[in-house]
Amino acid sequence: MKIKKVSIIGLGALGILFGHHLSKKMPNADLRIIADAARIKRYEQDHVYCNDEQCVFNYLTPDERVEPADLLIFTVKYDGLKDAIQAVKNHVGEQTIILSALNGISSEAIIGQTYGMENILYCVAQGMDAVKEGNQLTYDNMGMLCFGDWESGVVTENAERVAAFFEEIDFPYEIDQNMGKRQWGKFMLNVGVNQTVAVYEGNYGEVQSEGQARETMIAAMKEVIAISEKEGIHLTETDLDYWLRVLATLNSEGKPSMAQDMEARRFSEIELFAGTVLKLGEKYGVSTPINKKLYDRVTEMESQF
Template sequence: MAIEKVSVIGLGALGILFGNQLSKRIPKQNLSFIADRERVNKYQSEGIYCNDERCDFNFETPDEATSPADLIIIAVKYNGLQKALDMIKHHVGEDTIILSALNGISSEEIIGQRYGFEKVLFCVAQGMDAVKEGNKLTYKNAGMLSFGEREPNMISEKVERVAEFFEEMDFPYELETHMLKRQWGKFMLNVGVNQTVAVYESNYAEIQKHGKARVTMIAAMREVIQLSEQEGIYLTEADLDYWLDILATLNPDGKPSMRQDLEAKRYSEVQLFAGTVLELGKKHSIPTPINRELYEKIKLIENQY
């Protein structure tokens, strides 16, 4: 069954980025953005812009009756996931496929518990350098979605359906047959990049060059490598180098989401990053001093709001 109807929830950086790309190819009535009425009114009156182009999006509120989507893309922040799952209920049908673009290593488990694991593909959003200020998104690198089944070395019918759809949409993607390792790799990157740039109040340029910030970032990432071994994932220095190569392609003037959150005095995903590392460190009796320091510094910043 071909994918025709797509729903997106979350109009932060990733939601706008992915939505704008899809809107270039898919009929407008087949692409819906789910938001409550207050947000819809705001989006329609103020507009949403992607690289200075106003986006022409089709909105639906959660209480509207609608036919199920063939594909749902969840692009909210982690602390908004439970509310998002409530909001998409009318869009989930028997054959719906759900992709989560959330950071971290736990969203697919949460989604599967709510709507069934047979609907969920594991997914990682990587390589984008999008910066959102107000209702305007700018980026140089669009990045891609890497997705696949949880089980290694498996390309299922669901995976093939999504790949065929993305091919038709000219949407950047990659099939991955070792998704848990890819997901942990992206988690490792976020733990290093997001938190270090936030604490050093800088941008990608600061961690793309040699210096104290880059040393901190890599040390935080190596703590994740240690923990991955205990969790049966086995990240290596080669995986660290892979993600550092991706980091090198990002716009030096860009900033990760955590830095943008702290600048806007929003509460960040530090619990999802350093918080998870600290919990796993305690579980396996492995010291994680770099992530402890980053966690405490970010919490201090947030406590001063």
């Protein structure tokens, strides 16, 4: 079954990035951006821009009855996931494939509690350096979506359907046959990069070059490696080196989402990163002092909002 209709919920950096690309490759009516009426009014009045080009999107409210999507993509922030799951109900059918591009290691399971795990592919968004300020998104590197099944060595029909669609629309992707390790690896990178750049109030360049910030980032990542052993994921120094190479490809002037949130005085995803590390560290008796320092500093900074 060919993918023709795509729905996206969440018009942050990734939602704009993906949506803008798809809007150039698909009939307008087949790409649906799901948002509440107030957001749609704002988007239509102020417009949304991607690299200075106005995006032309087909907006639908959650209550509108539509033909189910062939592919549904979640690009909301973690604190908006619960509401988003309810908002997409009219877009989910028996054949709808679901991708979640959220940070962290838990969104697929949360979505699966409502819609089942049968048509959910595990997914990681990586390599993009998009920066969103107001209604303007800019990026140098689009990055890619990596997706697949949790079970190692398996490529399902759903994964093949998504790959065929992405080939057709020239969307960068990779099928990974060990998504457990890939997702934990991206989580490790986020724990290091997002929190460190936010605390040091810098940009990617600060952690791409040698210095205290980079040392802090790597130390935080190594705490995730230790926890991954207890979870049966078994990240290694080789995985750390891979994600550091991914980091090296990003625009040095860019900033991760957490740093952007802090600058805009929005509450961050600290609970998703250090918060998760601290809970798992306590569970397994693994020491996590660097993540504790980052957690405490971000919490202190947020208390000034």
